[in-house]
Amino acid sequence: MSTVFQLQGISKSFGPRILFDKASATFVEGQRVGFIGANGAGKTTIMRMITGDEKPDSGSVTCYPNTRLGYLEQHETFPEGETVIGYLLRVSGREPWECAKMASSFDLTAEHLEMPFLKLSGGYQMRVRLTAIFLKDPNFLLLDEPTNYLDLQTVLLLEDVLRAYRGSLLLISHDREFLKNTCTHTLELEHQKLTLFAGDIEAYFAEKESRLEMTKRYNKKVQLQQRHLQAFVDRFRYKASKATQAQSKLKQLDKLKTIEIAHSIRTVQIHIPDVPQKQTFALECKDLSAGYHADHPVLQGVDFEIKRGEHVAIVGENGKGKTTLLKTLANELTPLSGRFKWGHNITIAYYAQHVPLMLPSKGTVGTYLASKAGATLPEDVLRMASNFLFSKDDLEKSISILSGGERARLCLAGIFLGKHDVLILDEPTNHLDFDTVEALGEALAEFSGTILFVSHSRTFVSEIATSILEVKDGRAIRYPYPYEVYVYETKTHETFLMPKEEPLSIPLSPDNPFLRTKTEIYDDLKKEKRSMERLEADLKKLTQEKERIYKAFETAPTNVDIEKAKRLKEIDAEIIGLESNWFTIQDRIDAFNLEMKGAKNE
Known part of the structure; x- marks a missing residue:
């Protein structure tokens, strides 16, 4: 290779x-x-x-x-009002039909292409950015x-x-x-x-574990030799008859070095104070509607109960209301209607992406953690600071100079030093390194209190969650299966709980005489795809011919060829027409794909 x-x-x-x-x-x-x-x-x-x-x-x-090279950065800036297709054309330099074709690989429709980029959810923005990268081949x-x-x-x-x-x-x-x-x-x-x-990552951890054990054995052997040599040197250094031997042993001692053992997951241990376990409910929601405008609720008719000690993962697509629900339950957002009620004497800690921005500008890392620690021992405060990547020297750092990631880690450390019955956590693993994420997952899994959380990490969710709440179609409903089933269902685009929004205006039921079979739809879909292939081949030929004419002009810029200039205008007109047809065919393909989801079997 x-x-x-x-x-x-x-x-x-x-x-x-x-x-x-x-x-x-x-x-x-x-x-x-x-x-x-x-x-x-x-x-x-x-x-x-x-x-x-x-x-x-x-x-x-x-x-x-x-x-x-194709590089997807963590952060990128986008002009206000720029559409998705405008962004793709700008960064890729490709033809509109090529941009649309690549976008369809990421389940982006013609409707998405016409939307302002900044109006898309984070998940769809990522799809667009990936489309742009792959357009560069x-x-x-x-x-x-x-x-x-x-x-x-x-x-x-x-x-x-x-x-x-x-x-x-x-x-x-x-x-x-x-x-x-x-x-x-x-x-x-x-x-x-x-x-x-x-x-892969699993083999890496196995190899690291093996190397760690070998290093420990080697270090133990070296330390034993060091003690023996040092004892000989200390005993005979000043004895004339042994001075030469002592000097030789001293040189051997200087050469013996232990291998530094790196920070590993075994040394990162996050402890979250336990809370009294009771059999009553932790949270009860009744006909709750949540959102930012009464006319357009994000969620409505929400009814569920959470028992104390449950660890509930909130799942669902981005932009559907997961964060809105957490903000409402944390009293950051007033319910539009209905109600929710926390259990008796419950204390709540809330972490979200905006929370680090609310940290006091005055004070240091150390004084902030001390203010959150309560009766926690000073050595436990130091240990918690270390587990969230703050060294002893960092405790003297002013909060005002901390980066966004440091502020996020400080907030989490402060939350876990306190003693709270309920933890509400919105994407807590962002800004944490690999080892700390794993240690945090272990600590939360062992926590005796109640947790409501959102996370994009499947390993993290799988380790912590004891139950699932699915946010979908303006509702939040208990998901009756384990998280692994939810992941599988999402992969296969099936559903056990909520029917997907129907793509057709006619009633979709197996007895509907107007409902087409999958074979009938597939035949139409196949025809449209063949038309698309022919159209794309024609577009490719025209684009190549256009490039040849441009190259001819570049080779002999003073040799004006009237016929080529005329042909160039014809090609541009043909490309515009074909691109218009491309979008029409793509719309039909999208419609047939949607119809296929509700089609009846043979």
Whole structure:
């Protein structure tokens, strides 16, 4: 396999802080690499070096010939009012029909293409951004935390796309399940070095565990030798007859070094104070409507009860009301109608993405944690700070200079130092490193209180959730099966609980005489797809002919060819007509696909 990119002996520092010290990595064709390491270790900086947006202090960064990069950044800015198709045309430079065809691979319809980009939910924005990247036909794809804020449907779609992708992949993610399903290799950034493991994330952890045990045994042996040598030196250093031997032993002692054991999941232990367990309800909702405008409720007719000690995962597509429900239950949003009631004497802690912005500007990390700790011992405060990536020196940091990620981690540490009956958590794993996410999952799973939470991480949800509340079609209803069944159902686009919105105006029932069979619909769908293939072939020929004429003009700019200029105008007119037909056919294909979902069997 040929090499697509290489980092050789790179070093990088920001002030006194060293990110990399002579780190190296080679990426080959078709390799699918999950990139992991502690927050702030420099993973994004590595990606920016690959794209050329960041330079190493020393070492070489080599992009091999024919390597085409595609980079999905964590953050990107978009002009106000720009439509989806406008964005795709701007960033890709491709034809409208090509943009629309690629967009359909991500379940984006013609209606989506005409919408302002910023009006889309986070999940659909990610679909559009991925469409833009694949329009550039990259053979080395760089994705930085692509699953953040995505709903399960979009995460599963992205998994399918990446599994079908045949180029090289470098993927930063703290979602263990996502890494397992998309990557064949694992790149670790640790101790300022890069190490590539030939295996997925599960194989990586097994290998790390094995290496850890070997390192511990080696260190134990070295420490025993060190004690023996030191005892000999201390005893005979000043005895003339043994001075030479003592000096020799001292040199041996200097050469004996233990291997530093890196921070591992075994050393990260988050403890959440237990609360008294009672048999009464924790939360009761009756005919609750929630939203921001009385005329357009996001949720309505919500009825459910949660018992104390339940760990409830709120699931559903982005933009359907999960966060709205949590904000309402946390008293951040007034119900539009109906009511909800918390159990007697219940204390609630709420974490959401906007909460870190509400931190006091005065004070330090240490004083904030102390104010939240209550009767917690000082050493427990230090341990909690450490588990959320704050060192002892960081305790003196002013809150006013903390980054967004640091503020988020500080909020979580403060919440878990307190003693709360109920935890309401909206995407708590964002801004946490891999080890801390796993430790947090373990701690929440053991928590004796009640949890209502939203998370995009399947591993995290699966570990914590004891029950599921599905938000869909303006309602929030108890899902009667385990989370694993919900994931499977979402993958297969089936439903056990709520019927999907029907695409046709006629009643869809098996006895409806007007309802077409799947075979009848499939025949029409096949005809439209054949028409689409012929149309796309014609568009490709016209585009190639247009490029040939332009090249001829560039080769001989002073040689005016009237016939070619005339033909160029004809081609433009033909392309416009074909593109219009393309969108019409695509609309029909979308309609047939929708009809197929409600079709009766033979």
